[in-house]
Amino acid sequence: MKKIDAIIRPEKLDRVSDALNEKGHYAMTVSDVHGRGEQRGIRLQFRGKEVMVDLIPKIKVEIVVDAADAEEVVAIIKDKAYTGENGDGRIFVYDIDKSIQIRAE
Ligand SMILES: Nc1ncnc2c1ncn2[C@@H]1O[C@H](COP(=O)(O)OP(=O)(O)OP(=O)(O)O)[C@@H](O)[C@H]1O
Numbered sequence: 001m002k003k004i005d006a007i008i009r010p011e012k013l014d015r016v017s018d019a020l021n022e023k024g025h026y027a028m029t030v031s032d033v034h035g036r037g038e039q040r041g042i043r044l045q046f047r048g049k050e051v052m053v054d055l056i057p058k059i060k061v062e063i064v065v066d067a068a069d070a071e072e073v074v075a076i077i078k079d080k081a082y083t084g085e086n087g088d089g090r091i092f093v094y095d096i097d098k099s100i101q102i103r104a105e
Pocket residue numbers: 007034035036037038039056058085086087088089090
């Protein structure tokens with residue numbers, strides 16, 4: 001099994017989620033997070049002054065799938081979360097040892 005953590009733009013969540021659903025990848029955990037990447041935040045104009053915003057709001061989507069499905073999930077997220085601008089996000093893939101369903105015998 002693989003775990004895919006995708007940090008994406010909040011406004012891209014619906015597109016990503018719908019596309020994953022269409023391909024049968026229903027299970028996911030979604031959180032509001034704040035982060036920064038290679039540009040170390042962004043400069044914004046606020047009341048005529050330049051303000052540095054250090055940590056930018058993002059959405060983290062966590063998905064655990066069979067290893068064979070990981071590439072497809074990554075490809076869907078990459079396609080649906082893309083704008084081509086800085087800050088589109090980042091995808092991390094991990095190996096998973098176990099997934100235990102609590103209600104199962
Ligand atoms: N090395 C990292 N470790 C942990 N989180 C990261 C890392 N790089 C990016 N992130 C997370 O991903 C979010 C989006 O990052 P971002 O899209 O700016 O990545 P980037 O590598 O700077 O790419 P780009 O050049 O397209 O902006 C960040 O806000 C942060 O939450």
